[in-house]
Amino acid sequence: xxxxxxxxxxxxxxxxxxxxxxxxxxxxxxxxxxxxxxxxxxxxxxxxxxxxxxxxxxxxxxxxxxxxxxxxxxxxxxxxxxxxxxxxxxxxxxxxxxxxxxxxxxxxxxxxxxxxxxxxxxxxxxxxxxxxxxxxxxxxxxxxxxxxxxxxxxxxxxxxxxxxxxxxxxxxxxxxxxxxxxxxxxxxxxxxxxxxxxxxxxxxxxxxxxxxxxxxxxxxxxxxxxxxxxxxxxxxxxxxxxxxxxxxxxxxxxxxxxxxxxxxxxxxxxxxxxxxxxxxxxxxxxxxxxxxxxxxxxxxxxxxxxxxxxxxxxxxxxxxxxxxxxxxxxxxxxxxxxxxxxxxxxxxxxxxxxxxxxx
Numbered sequence: 403x404x405x406x407x408x409x410x411x412x413x414x415x416x417x418x419x420x421x422x423x424x425x426x427x428x429x430x431x432x433x434x435x436x437x438x439x440x441x442x443x444x445x446x447x448x449x450x451x452x453x454x455x456x457x458x459x460x461x462x463x464x465x466x467x468x469x470x471x472x473x474x475x476x477x478x479x480x481x482x483x484x485x486x487x488x489x490x491x492x493x494x495x496x497x498x499x500x501x502x503x504x505x506x507x508x509x510x511x512x513x514x515x516x517x518x519x520x521x522x523x524x525x526x527x528x529x530x531x532x533x534x535x536x537x538x539x540x541x542x543x544x545x546x547x548x549x550x551x552x553x554x555x556x557x558x559x560x561x562x563x564x565x566x567x568x569x570x571x572x573x574x575x576x577x578x579x580x581x582x583x584x585x586x587x588x589x590x591x592x593x594x595x596x597x598x599x600x601x602x603x604x605x606x607x608x609x610x611x612x613x614x615x616x617x618x619x620x621x622x623x624x625x626x627x628x629x630x631x632x633x634x635x636x637x638x639x640x641x642x643x644x645x646x647x648x649x650x651x652x653x654x655x656x657x658x659x660x661x662x663x664x665x666x667x668x669x670x671x672x673x674x675x676x677x678x679x680x681x682x683x684x685x686x687x688x689x690x691x692x693x694x695x696x697x698x699x700x701x702x703x704x705x706x707x708x709x710x711x712x713x714x715x716x717x718x719x720x721x722x723x724x725x726x727x728x729x730x731x732x733x734x735x736x737x738x739x740x741x742x743x744x745x746x747x748x749x750x751x752x753x754x755x756x757x758x759x760x761x
Contacts, residue, residue, distance in 0.1 A: 416547035551585035630663030
C-alpha cells in the first residue's frame with residue numbers, strides 16, 4: 403500500500419532532522435563506539451536515512467571551504483545550492499553537467515533543505531541544544547516525529563516546547579494533552595514537564611494531560627518515574643526535600659494537582675484515556691458540566707447549562723468529539739429541558755414549572 407503524501411513528508415522530515423543530529427554526534431571527539439553502532443543501525447533502517455545523511459554531509463563539506471568565509475553569507479550559500487550548476491556537481495556519479503530539468507529541480511530542493519539542516523547542526527554544536535515549539539488549534543490533532551526518533555501525538559488545543567541536546571531530552575507540555583512514544587536512549591532520559599508534574603522515561607509510551615491546576619499521567623506501555631514539579635512541591639510544603647517519586651507501569655495512572663503535589667498510583671482504563679486518538683470521547687457517570695467542558699476542547703460552539711440540576715446530572719456513553727449536536731440531542735430528549743440556540747452555541751435550561759389551573 404502506498405504511503406500517504408502527508409505521512410511521507412513527515413517521514414522525510416524526521417530523516418532530515420536525524421541526519422543533522424548524527425552528523426553532530428559523529429564529529430564530536432567524544433563520540434563512542436556504541437554511538438557509531440547506533441548510527442549504522444539508523445542508516446540501515448531506511449534508504450531515506452542514507453540519502454539525507456549524504457546530502458547533509460555534502461553541504462557541510464562545502465561550508466568548510468575557507469574560500470567561502472566570510473566573503474559569502476548564509477543566503478549566498480543557499481542561493482548557490484539552488485543554482486543548476488552547483489546542483490549538478492552535488493549529484494554523485496554524474497560527469498555530464500547537462501542534467502535533465504526535472505532532476506535538477508529535485509536536487510536543487512534537496513540541496514537547499516540540506517543547507518538549512520547544516521546550519522542547524524552548526525548552531526547545535528555551538529549552543530548545545532535544539533528547541534522547537536508545536537501546537538494545535540481547536541479540533542486539530544497532529545503527529546510529530548522528533549529528531550531522536552521519538553513520536554509525539556498532540557490532541558486538540560495543546561502546546562509543547564521541546565529542548566534536545568547531546569545530554570538530555572526535555573519536553574514542556576504547556577497546555578493540553580499528548581501521547582509520547584519515546585525512543586530508547588539510556589544516556590538521555592526523556593523528561594516531560596508540566597505546571598504540576600515531571601515525568602521521566604527512557605523507552606516507553608504514555609499519555610499526559612495538563613493544565614495549570616492538574617496533570618494526569620497514564621502509562622500505555624513500559625515504565626515511567628513521576629514526581630510533582632519542584633515549584634509545586636515547594637509551594638505546597640516549603641520543603642523541597644519532601645519531594646517523592648513514583649514508578650508507574652503499563653495501565654497505571656497518577657494525578658497531580660497544585661494542592662496535592664505528591665503523585666498517587668491508581669489503575670486506569672487505557673482505552674478510555676486514549677479514545678481521543680480515534681476522535682471519541684468516553685463518559686462514565688460524568689457530571690454534565692464536565693462533559694460540556696470536554697466537548698468545548700474540540701468545538702468552536704458552546705453549550706451553556708443554566709441550572710445546577712443540569713450541571714450535576716450524570717452522563718455515560720461514547721460520543722464523536724466533533725459531534726456536539728449529539729450531546730444537545732441527548733439533553734433535548736428530556737421533556738423538562740428547554741434549549742435555545744444562536745451563533746455561539748446552545749443554552750440549556752429547565753422549563754419553568756406551570757401552576758395548576760384554578761377552578
